[in-house]
Amino acid sequence: MSLLQRVKNFVRSRSIHVAYVDVGSCNGCDIEVLACLSPRYDIEQYGIYVHNNPREADILLVIGAFTPGWEDKLRSVWDKIPEPKAAIAIGNCPISGCLYNRPHTLIDPPVAKHIPIAAQVPGCPPRPTEILSAVLAVAPVVFKDFEVKKR
Amino acid sequence: MALSLKYYLKEIFRIEWLKKFLFARTAPLGTPTYFRNFPELTGKTCTHALFCMMACPAPGAIEVIKTPEGWQPRIHIGHCIRCGLCVEACPNGVLSSGRILESMFYDNTALSFSFRIDVDTDKCMGCGNCAVACPVNKLIDAQMSFGGRASTDELLLMVSAGKCRAVHVEKCTGCKTCEDNCPNKAISVTRLLEAIHCPEEDL
The missing domain is CATH 3.30.70.3270 (Alpha-Beta Plaits)
Incomplete structure (x- = not known):
């Protein structure tokens, strides 16, 4: 492994930039993501930073059942994220639609139909520790030796 | 002067303090035992x-x-x-x-179920499909046949005067077979879920 690759691995393990996008949730999971920022859970001590700009992000947290308004927009948000990237579905809604998945609703779950999802965190809402451990579990799998794996 | 400066620096840049300051981590948060997790x-x-x-x-x-x-x-x-x-x-x-x-x-708490059967009399045409399909009715009157006409009054559902009527709602088990068998969607079963607090003497 080249020195450059080793430096990249080290930097990427300590600086994971996260953007979150709410594609129509009840706001419960948004608040749990917000709780990750609080001193009690404190994601920044693990080197995870919240930047709500997809062009700076490595990981996209997708929250909410998929509403028609996001039909073309979620794809464009995903395309703006530079490689290497991963998307994590937070909560039941992006996985199954949860309570909104009933007849005569407009939602279109799962989100995995629209963008590739690397990990799912079930729960309505999930605990902040579960979100945190999902991000920390996905990051090494996706980012470690990215250039080597691509070749 | 030099001595006090040295003293201050030694106090401020203690190795333990520096370690704490640079590599501080909150304790890994486990799930508490009382957390209501997946059943x-x-x-x-x-x-x-x-x-x-x-x-x-x-x-x-x-x-x-x-x-x-x-x-x-x-x-x-x-x-x-x-x-x-x-x-x-x-x-x-x-x-x-x-x-x-x-x-x-x-x-001493528990959940109690009860069911409410609503019949839309404008839509109901009195075919008796619901009464015939009902598994509770079948236990009470196995001979019940087309039209929902029966000999006893003990039934859950029966047709009287051309309309379906829920007679003994307390016998309903909430299976919703009647809803599935109604051609006009005239009958609906609603579940009433109630939290009850049992008094001590009842137990």
């Missing part, structure tokens, strides 16, 4: 009462499945919202989650 099986025998499925508010979250060991509730993660209603509703204590079973025991 787990306690190992007691499931009697297929289906109260868990009746109480569950999330679509597709719980199913009672026949396994070689007998009936078994299965929680679908990704659908379950961890409300714990199935744990409270189960009459046999098959499921457990967090402290729900303990608190139900200490507080």
Whole structure:
């Protein structure tokens, strides 16, 4: 492994930039993501930073059942994220639609139909520790030796 | 002067303090034991009462499945919202989650089910399909046939004066067979879930 690759691995393990996008949730999971920022859970001590700009992000947290308004927009948000990237579905809604998945609703779950999802965190809402451990579990799998794996 | 400066620097840049300052981590947060997590099986025998499925508010979250060991509730993660209603509703204590079973025991609480049958008299044409299909009716009057006419008054559903009528609603088990068999969607069954507090002397 080249020195450059080793430096990249080290930097990427300590600086994971996260953007979150709410594609129509009840706001419960948004608040749990917000709780990750609080001193009690404190994601920044693990080197995870919240930047709500997809062009700076490595990981996209997708929250909410998929509403028609996001039909073309979620794809464009995903395309703006530079490689290497991963998307994590937070909560039941992006996985199954949860309570909104009933007849005569407009939602279109799962989100995995629209963008590739690397990990799912079930729960309505999930605990902040579960979100945190999902991000920390996905990051090494996706980012470690990215250039080597691509070749 | 030099001595006091040295003293200050030594006080401020203590190795332990520097370590604490640079590599501080909050303690890894585990899940507390009282957390109401996804329901787990306690190992007691499931009697297929289906109260868990009746109480569950999330679509597709719980199913009672026949396994070689007998009936078994299965929680679908990704659908379950961890409300714990199935744990409270189960009459046999098959499921457990967090402290729900303990608190139900200490507080003497339980869930009671009742059902309400509404018939839209504008849509009902008195065909009697609901009364014939009803499994509760079948137990009471096995001879009941086309038209929903019966000999006894003890039935749950019966047709009188060309309209369906719910006579003994307290016998309803909430299976919704009548809803499925109604050609006009005139009949609807509503579940009424009520938390009750049993007084001490009742136990």
